[in-house]
Amino acid sequence: MKRVVNQSISIRRRLLLQLLFVAILLSGLLYLSVRTVADSAVERTQDSILGAATIAIAEELRGGEEGVAVDIPYTAFSMLGSIGQDRVFYRITIGDETVTGYDELALPTEPLNGLTPLFYDDAYRGLLVRAAAVERSVLVNGKALPVRVIVAQTRTSQQTIVASLAERAALLGIGFFVIAVGLSLLTARLVVKPVSSLVEAVGRRGPQDLRPVQRPVPRELVPLVTALNGFMSRLSVALSRTETFIAEAAHHIRTPLATLRAQAEIALRQTENEEARQTIRSMIRSVDTSARSAGQMLEHAAVVFRSDQRSDEQIDLSLLVEDITESYEPSAEMKGVRLVCLPHAHDITVDADRILLEAALRNLIDNAIKYTPKDGLVEVSVISAEGFARLEVKDSGRGLFGAQAAQLTGRFQRGANVEDVVGSGLGLTIVKEVARSLNGRFEIVEREEGGTCAALYVPLRSR
Amino acid sequence: MRGALCSIAITLIASTTLAFDIEQQQLFQGQGDETLSILSTTDIGIFRPVIAAFQEVRPDISVDYVVASTQEVYRAIYEEGAQFDLAVSSAMDLQMKLANDGLAQGHSSAQTDALPDWARWQDQLFAFAQEPVVTVVSQAAFEGRQTPATRSDLIRHLRDDPETFRGRIGTYDPRKSGAGYLFATQDARQSDTYWRLSEVMGGLEPKLYEASSAMLNAVESGELAIAYNVLGSYALARLDQKGAATIIELEDFTNILLRTALIPANAENPSGGAAFLDFLLSATGQRVLEENSGLPRINAGALAAQSYLRPIRLDTGLLVFVDPLKKQQFLREWSAAVVQ
Structure with a gap:
């Protein structure tokens, strides 16, 4: 906008x-x-x-x-x-x-x-x-x-x-005027050039790029650029402070929660009283939810931080997809969901930050497994289309219940049909952040035959 | 057909309505009602082919052609206020005076624009023919002598053998002839040799004439040995065939007279005058003038080829000798030298 x-x-x-x-x-x-x-x-x-x-x-x-x-x-x-x-x-x-x-x-x-x-x-x-x-x-x-x-x-x-002299004088005046117009156009362009090139340089930056402007600027623009740099550095400090705070907060919450969960498990095993056991179980569920939320907050903070300082490398997507799918097989099996990696070409490579890409894919697969009922099917695939690699995760779950991608990818936004599933509402936010950071895009739609299709587009490595 | 259309009526008597002296008048009848009146110093005989050629292009216009002397043409326009659609004269100084004093009206066309600068004054006075002012000598008189090439040669001949030439030298009387006055003043302007020549001629009882034709007659008849300052076109027309006389263009300088035309300010039919003027200056008109009338066309190339040919420029300098005091003084000097 x-x-x-x-x-x-x-x-x-x-x-x-x-x-x-x-x-x-x-x-x-x-x-x-x-x-x-x-x-x-x-x-x-x-x-x-x-x-x-x-x-x-x-x-x-x-x-x-x-x-x-x-x-x-x-x-x-x-x-x-x-x-x-x-x-x-x-x-x-x-x-x-x-x-x-x-x-x-x-x-x-x-x-x-x-x-x-x-x-x-x-x-x-x-x-x-x-x-x-x-x-x-x-x-x-x-x-x-x-x-x-x-x-x-x-x-x-x-x-x-x-x-006849007047005519010549008039021609001279007109000629002078024409030359002056040409020179004026040139002068105006030259004078404005530093401003336009600064504008262009600032405009070319990504939304997360808050580095100070280093390029030489004319003296007249120095106060403006100084102010801009000061503003951006303050903004950058504020942002990083916030992310750090979140990360630390998540860490500080997760550790005691893990301890709490372990204690609760022990208590559950030692207690025979069914009423107490019920209470402890619901306690464990709450602790799981909290831990998961804290984990995702940490991951989100990490994604935001990394998108500011990406370290791109050449990644073979087929290998990445296979690895990650494989790593989720145990949890899928536990839930009774079939997780399949569809056959794909082996030469789809992108230049991207591995951590970001992994985080996005993990969240997509995790979400799919989470919202797919027992005996359901989750399919992961990667294809190349129009200069982009399309990472697609399809499930046979409950769908989106009419919600739109924009709603679902907001922070702490969840679908209207998910009360019974543990979730923080940060998963798709992370995917979206990654998509933006990698200059790609994220789409999530309801499948006609039921379930959801989530697709992450990442620009292909240019040859 | 054309003969029937051009009913010819030559009147040699002066019209009662005009106060100036007319020498000849002829109406060349056209088919339409439009009449163009021309006041000219050029004889009808010379201009007839031009008028005929003009009427071939414009058969609708009748031409009333009136011939008078240079002085009378000037007087008719300047003093009498006579109404003519074109005034043609060989007296360049008088024509210049008419134009300068606002008695001509402007006319501009492709033909007038094509004239060289020296043959045109403003958009009022236009030269349509150029002719040298020549000296004609009788071959009989110069038998066994070298014909003079310059005025100095002429003076030497007169001094060496005064008795041969006594009473046998003819020239214009500038007191009576406008053309003669123009030639004399231009000669005097060009060189002081003119005054020496005049003095020598004055000592040999010269005969004075008012017209070129009379002088040429006298040379042909043997009465004159030398006719000084004769219009070249007349001399060529008269003497070409006979061989009794030789035409000399003196090489110290030979004045080139321009015959000029202007449309008087009070013309009744100025567009008719302009049409005739444009025809005179057109390629056809110039060719007819040269071939049928014997008036050489305006030709800057011919002048450039001979460095001694000096066209009398159409500029305000001509006004000087029209000044009555100047004229009086010049004629006094001239009379003192020639009439003695």
């Missing part, structure tokens, strides 16, 4: 979102800054050409007897076509009078500073134009006349260049 954990947004996603946010921000900034720089660079370039054209015209102005001679150099307008094909307008004025050019072209509103061009934006004939203006004084008949030269140009090609 998976415990529900109060889950918040994952570290990786949180990190990713933050990185992506930063990436979007930086991409946007990159786009804007590239655009701004490109815009101003293009504008400056155009301005300097426009300014050069204006100065070139102004430098050709000559004074003379007939007035100001204007000789526009061809290159002045030709150079304006060097960046793109834009319309050109110009105006040359002496004082307030337009000498040549387009006389509706707006004059600069600010004072001019000689041959240093003044740039300004303007609208001419419904077109947005960039204008440059310079002023120069020309000597005519000994009189200095202020001559202004204004050259204006539409900015269509500038807009085209800026648009």
Whole structure:
């Protein structure tokens, strides 16, 4: 059963979102800054050409007897076509009078500073134009006349260049963003990697594995792992203390019980009084029950302890089954039950802890004999099926009386039909513990023809 | 069939509705109601095959073809506000002025996009033919002499033997001819040799003309020994067969004139103008122009092959010589050199 954990947004996603946010921000900034720089660079370039054209015209102005001679150099307008094909307008004025050019072209509103061009934006004939203006004084008949030269140009090609640069800037921003997304994904994964590998290592442990985490962990996780280790060591100490306590308790109970039973047997033999003998017999029965319970508690404790510290070896199951079946033959005979080991293959081997496996099998056979009436039959078999060895003990006993495996394998749980049989309710618990410890499983079902079929699955030795 | 459709009506008198001087006018009748009016500086005879080819593709359009001088074409559009769907002129500077001052409208198509940069200005002014500005010499006059290859050669000939050439040199009068003015200004821009040549010619009583054809006639008749700055297409068309004169592309530099067309901003049928323009620039139109009209097609390869061929670029530099002060000053200089 998976415990529900109060889950918040994952570290990786949180990190990713933050990185992506930063990436979007930086991409946007990159786009804007590239655009701004490109815009101003293009504008400056155009301005300097426009300014050069204006100065070139102004430098050709000559004074003379007939007035100001204007000789526009061809290159002045030709150079304006060097960046793109834009319309050109110009105006040359002496004082307030337009000498040549387009006389509706707006004059600069600010004072001019000689041959240093003044740039300004303007609208001419419904077109947005960039204008440059310079002023120069020309000597005519000994009189200095202020001559202004204004050259204006539409900015269509500038807009085209800026648009194409903007497109490139946008591509750059998008490219940057895509790379940033890739790097963010990688970074998020790398950052979370120690956490996920720790999670994986802890998750891979068996439920009984309470060893401290030894692997190196990043400094940020040290407090968590320290806390975890402390917690687990305390848990481990508590567990082992409990098991030890149970084992010792069982031992301390069993020894005096054995003594008590011996004494009772002696008393039984010495007493003639039938009433007293009856009492002593029931006493002996109680002592047997107690002793058995104590024995199984000890065995359970041993199984739990061993499942924490398994020492696996290669075991030939056929031999094991034969040995153990053989060892139960006397007790079966005593009860008048036929115990049979069915024929089986001889190459079924598993890697498992021998003590655990023996304990499980013993409990299964013991149970079967116990719940089978006189002249009944108990069959033990081992077969291999789908990667597992199936150890099966079938009896012709009274069955489970409708109980389910889960109920029967609980600690101190017994069937509803067993009052007359000595038992502790720990036998199947032990089998189940073993099955879990050996990564196998345990099934117990009622047979259709009466009796019970108990099966322990243990993974086969991998070849 | 086509002859029946194209009822021809040549009018050599100026239309009363138009205030500018018309030299020729002809209506090429189509099948439909759509009429396309073209104002052009190119003679009807030269353009007729192109119009016929156009009407084969678009028989629904009638073409009203009006011929005027370069100055008049410019004046009609710029000052009179005359409504035409296409303005065709060899005066590149005036066409440039029209486009720059917003009197043309934009047009963009696969054909216009295919033009090289130097043959197009924005989406407004398009060159459809290129032709060299050549010098034609009478073979009789140069009997036993080496034909001049450069302007310096020409100057040497004139100086060495002034009496042979006195009164037998012809060139455009830039004061009267727009094309002549364009050639003179471009020559002056290219090299100072032009002014030396002008001075030398001025000393030899040159004859001044307004049109290439008249100059070519005079060379053929032997009246002229040298015709300087003649339209190459006219010279080729006239002189090819006879052999009385030689066409020279001067190797110091030879200007390449571009014949350009624009769709006026106030056109009544701009799509018709655009259709004709696209046809002019199309492979078929260019082939008909070159083979049937004798106007060489736009061909960047041909220019690259001869380094002395200098196309007059369609850029705003052309505006400089349209400036009235500049023009006045240039013509004063020119007159001082040539008219003397």
